[in-house]
Amino acid sequence: MNTNLTVNGRPHALDLDTRVTLLDALRDQLKLTGSKKGCDHGQCGACTVLVNGQRINACLSLAVMHDGDEITTVEGLSSDGRSPLQAAFVRHDGMQCGYCTPGQLCSATAVLDEIARGWPSHVSADLEGPVELTREELAERMSGNICRCSCYPGISKAILSVAEDGTVHREAAE
Amino acid sequence: MSVGKPLPHDTAPLHVTGAARYVDDIPAPANTLHLAFGLSTVARGVLNGVDLTKVRAAPGVVAVMCADDLPFANDVSPSIHDEPLLATDRVHFVGQPVFLVVATSHLAARKAARLATFDITEETPILTVDEALAADSRFEDGPVIWSKGAAADAIARAPHRVEGTMEVGGQEHFYLEGQAALALPQDGGEMVVHSSTQHPTEIQHKVAEALGLPMHAVRVEMRRMGGGFGGKESQGNALAVACSVAARATGRPCRMRYDRDDDMVITGKRHDLRIDYRAGFDDLGRLTGVDFRHLMRCGWSQDLSLPVADRAMLHADNAYLLDHVRIESHRLKTNTCSATAFRGFGGPQGMVGIERVMDHVAHALGLDPLKVRRANYYTDMAEDATEGGPSAPPQRSLGSSPPPEDISGKKKEADLTSRGGPDELNRVVVAEASGQTTPYGMAVTDFILNAMTERLADQSDYAARRAKVADWNATQPVLKRGIALTPVKFGISFTLTHLNQAGALVHVYQDGSVQVNHGGTEMGQGLYQKVAQVAAQAFGVGMEVVKVTATDTSKVPNTSATAASSGSDLNGMAVKIACDTIRDRIAACLAELHQVAPDTVVFAGGEVTVGGDTISFARAAQLTYESRVSLSATGYYKTPGLAWDRKRGQGRPFFYFAHGAACTEVVIDTLTGEYRILRTDILHDVGESLNPALDIGQIEGGYVQGAGWLTTEELVWDDRGRLRTHAPSTYKIPACGDRPEVFNVALWDGANREETIYRSKAVGEPPFMLGISALMALSDAVAACGPGYPALDAPATPERVLAAVDRVRRG
Ligand code: FES
Numbered sequence A: 001m002n003t004n005l006t007v008n009g010r011p012h013a014l015d016l017d018t019r020v021t022l023l024d025a026l027r028d029q030l031k032l033t034g035s036k037k038g039c040d041h042g043q044c045g046a047c048t049v050l051v052n053g054q055r056i057n058a059c060l061s062l063a064v065m066h067d068g069d070e071i072t073t074v075e076g077l078s079s080d081g082r083s084p085l086q087a088a089f090v091r092h093d094g095m096q097c098g099y100c101t102p103g104q105l106c107s108a109t110a111v112l113d114e115i116a117r118g119w120p121s122h123v124s125a126d127l128e129g130p131v132e133l134t135r136e137e138l139a140e141r142m143s144g145n146i147c148r149c150s151c152y153p154g155i156s157k158a159i160l161s162v163a164e165d166g167t168v169h170r171e172a173a174e
Numbered sequence B: 001m002s003v004g005k006p007l008p009h010d011t012a013p014l015h016v017t018g019a020a021r022y023v024d025d026i027p028a029p030a031n032t033l034h035l036a037f038g039l040s041t042v043a044r045g046v047l048n049g050v051d052l053t054k055v056r057a058a059p060g061v062v063a064v065m066c067a068d069d070l071p072f073a074n075d076v077s078p079s080i081h082d083e084p085l086l087a088t089d090r091v092h093f094v095g096q097p098v099f100l101v102v103a104t105s106h107l108a109a110r111k112a113a114r115l116a117t118f119d120i121t122e123e124t125p126i127l128t129v130d131e132a133l134a135a136d137s138r139f140e141d142g143p144v145i146w147s148k149g150a151a152a153d154a155i156a157r158a159p160h161r162v163e164g165t166m167e168v169g170g171q172e173h174f175y176l177e178g179q180a181a182l183a184l185p186q187d188g189g190e191m192v193v194h195s196s197t198q199h200p201t202e203i204q205h206k207v208a209e210a211l212g213l214p215m216h217a218v219r220v221e222m223r224r225m226g227g228g229f230g231g232k233e234s235q236g237n238a239l240a241v242a243c244s245v246a247a248r249a250t251g252r253p254c255r256m257r258y259d260r261d262d263d264m265v266i267t268g269k270r271h272d273l274r275i276d277y278r279a280g281f282d283d284l285g286r287l288t289g290v291d292f293r294h295l296m297r298c299g300w301s302q303d304l305s306l307p308v309a310d311r312a313m314l315h316a317d318n319a320y321l322l323d324h325v326r327i328e329s330h331r332l333k334t335n336t337c338s339a340t341a342f343r344g345f346g347g348p349q350g351m352v353g354i355e356r357v358m359d360h361v362a363h364a365l366g367l368d369p370l371k372v373r374r375a376n377y378y379t380d381m382a383e384d385a386t387e388g389g390p391s392a393p394p395q396r397s398l399g400s401s402p403p404p405e406d407i408s409g410k411k412k413e414a415d416l417t418s419r420g421g422p423d424e425l426n427r428v429v430v431a432e433a434s435g436q437t438t439p440y441g442m443a444v445t446d447f448i449l450n451a452m453t454e455r456l457a458d459q460s461d462y463a464a465r466r467a468k469v470a471d472w473n474a475t476q477p478v479l480k481r482g483i484a485l486t487p488v489k490f491g492i493s494f495t496l497t498h499l500n501q502a503g504a505l506v507h508v509y510q511d512g513s514v515q516v517n518h519g520g521t522e523m524g525q526g527l528y529q530k531v532a533q534v535a536a537q538a539f540g541v542g543m544e545v546v547k548v549t550a551t552d553t554s555k556v557p558n559t560s561a562t563a564a565s566s567g568s569d570l571n572g573m574a575v576k577i578a579c580d581t582i583r584d585r586i587a588a589c590l591a592e593l594h595q596v597a598p599d600t601v602v603f604a605g606g607e608v609t610v611g612g613d614t615i616s617f618a619r620a621a622q623l624t625y626e627s628r629v630s631l632s633a634t635g636y637y638k639t640p641g642l643a644w645d646r647k648r649g650q651g652r653p654f655f656y657f658a659h660g661a662a663c664t665e666v667v668i669d670t671l672t673g674e675y676r677i678l679r680t681d682i683l684h685d686v687g688e689s690l691n692p693a694l695d696i697g698q699i700e701g702g703y704v705q706g707a708g709w710l711t712t713e714e715l716v717w718d719d720r721g722r723l724r725t726h727a728p729s730t731y732k733i734p735a736c737g738d739r740p741e742v743f744n745v746a747l748w749d750g751a752n753r754e755e756t757i758y759r760s761k762a763v764g765e766p767p768f769m770l771g772i773s774a775l776m777a778l779s780d781a782v783a784a785c786g787p788g789y790p791a792l793d794a795p796a797t798p799e800r801v802l803a804a805v806d807r808v809r810r811g
């Protein structure tokens, strides 16, 4: 089936079996192997990508459902690999083996956006007011991204440091 | 100075952009084939045959292979050749590979693998500890027994006694990157294999055997793993061998990765066990005698179970001086996946037993468990002790040792570089050690836990918080809190002595850049970065000058697994030795040109100073090259001072001990059994840290993984031997919110008294056992609910905590 995907800003016209997941289309057809396959069942978060700015588990979604969508993978989070979150993950060493890192980054990018838009979660204290990125809020929102190396302290520090900076600005060179 | 700096992982910039390649990300030629195993659905039975007609006819299938189709060895065991790649006449567990499908896509192979019809005569499987004991189903002839003093007597004469049983669950590694391999056929039948493995030499050996080739015809490369934790020490053999034989048969590249659920069903896990204990003690809680019985479920094949069970015995004392102790270890053979290495390699299982005893003793006496622990500690080393330990030097026995027994009846080479390999090489005469000794007769000369505990108790405000917890529990009916501070003393070295060696290969190029290769593998622990720091330090150059390349069996041969926390100790030393050799050559060359003494040449800040001149390191390399002096060297290191007689359980198996202590506070909900970790304080001993940032990461990660093992990670098999928890949906791995709410980690500031690489200490495994404090804190909270002893089994899931609350209330 013909499917048009815009991935990291580049349009791709693909002819796909209807049963191919978005993750497999990215990894196998487009050779974007940054998105990882940790479980293939929506349980680990390693495959998290952004679809029209919102995060999904790419292993749980069929590629043909995304005709016309804008997909962002870890490779497309910034042009130079130095988005504030990427730089913060390096600075706070929010990784060991690094296998969960692409998913964590895509997820965290969306979390910051959700917070900015004031979308509450089920642990938010106030459903009406602006959402504050507390420890609970972050734990809840990042709970779908397993890190078996348990780098949660570094990952959390990295995300909170960017959230606290508020505005998006370039990190100093490492 | 690069050593000691808190640098992030070397490839962090690649990880955050998705550019860091793992085995399954390596681009393969377009004609690459994909593999899947057909798995036994029966736990035990006679394999009469398999109807593969539908499998062969399935779309995309190129070949199907059974045991009979294998050209040479049908063996992926790291020990006694009892583990065929593909089942022959019997099946031994649900998930055992029976046949191999080779197809044009991963999905096609997997789909086809499900189309077989098995003809298996089912037998009643041996699944539990009790069933295995009843059937006397075990490895080795009988239990291994080590003792010191006269435990039974001492317990009988003691003023007080406790006894009990503790069930301790296994653990799934869940390395986030599943097992994977890629085999690329070469000219003349040779093979290049990319394997997600902690042990490239083992892969090389098994592939060579399976292809009927000498080892020189197989090259294994490993750049990085997405986590290993011991689960890639031997469990990758099957995939690498399968890819290689399929690549040989088809002449095409072959790749394989397990689907996650298959991975969890097929591969081995941490050994679960039952610990029976009896202890005698005085009014202060000092143990006068203790007796342990370890009943370990090893699964269907031996794999690395013997050394794992040994290490459990070697840590049955943890931090405590035991004068009268007996440890009996049963290695039971069951129709389940073959339990294997997992961070700590049995050490955690042994340690949790004695910590349970301490907890039980304190409860019986109504004492603070920390008091009881401290009353039993070994004595700290003297302040000025800087020399190596006084343990006896090893002496080779002159008597000729018999060759390793060939169990399989077929001629196969022994796996010399495997921890499951034969230990006949290690016949040693062990001299009696003096002073305080472990149950296995090793002098404890570097103990520091008294001082560490003192400081941690102070920093974590243990006494005041313990009082607060008691006040809270006295007034609160529903939520109960608990606090515990537990120590870790972990022995560093492979217990199979000959594995304690490492090699390195270092090149300096004419532009002054440095390439380093060593036998260790990178799985996230930061080994490559630490080794690069060592090399940069040796040449006095910046980190950007040094590149560590993928582990490769053609660069450094005969490597040991990156395991036993030994990675930086062994490989760091080997690299330093190689670098020092080249540096000395450069110094000698420049010294001659300048007519000065070589030891006046100084390497620092990317420059070399000689006879008043300062030139760049690159210029120094050029001059050395032009003088026709080699800028390439190997390095070789072996750990000194080891002498271990496994049969008698006597000697010095470890070079030194690494220490740590953790204080954990929890709160439990007595209505549901749910709990949270409120705060954890850790003080850990890494000697002089090579890299504090990486070390703290290992400590934090180790603690969370250790706490996960003992709290939420529960493996459940049904009565037909099927693993029912084969995905993270049913197997609870700690997530972001499960880490302690307050988490303070500090490094102890003492150097290793042994001459390790820059006086650092190994850090991979020891922090895992800090997680025991979480279990003991839960026990403390449950104990606040009533008069009885909680006797918590592990993992202490909310269900188990709730049941324990109920038990305790009933007294
Ligand atoms: S691979 Fe998609 S959630 Fe695990």
Ligand code: FES
Residues within 6 Å of the ligand: A094, A095, A096, A097, A098, A099, A100, A101, A146, A147, A148, A149, A150, A151, B176, B226, B227, B524
């Ligand atoms: S860094 Fe290894 S899984 Fe997160």
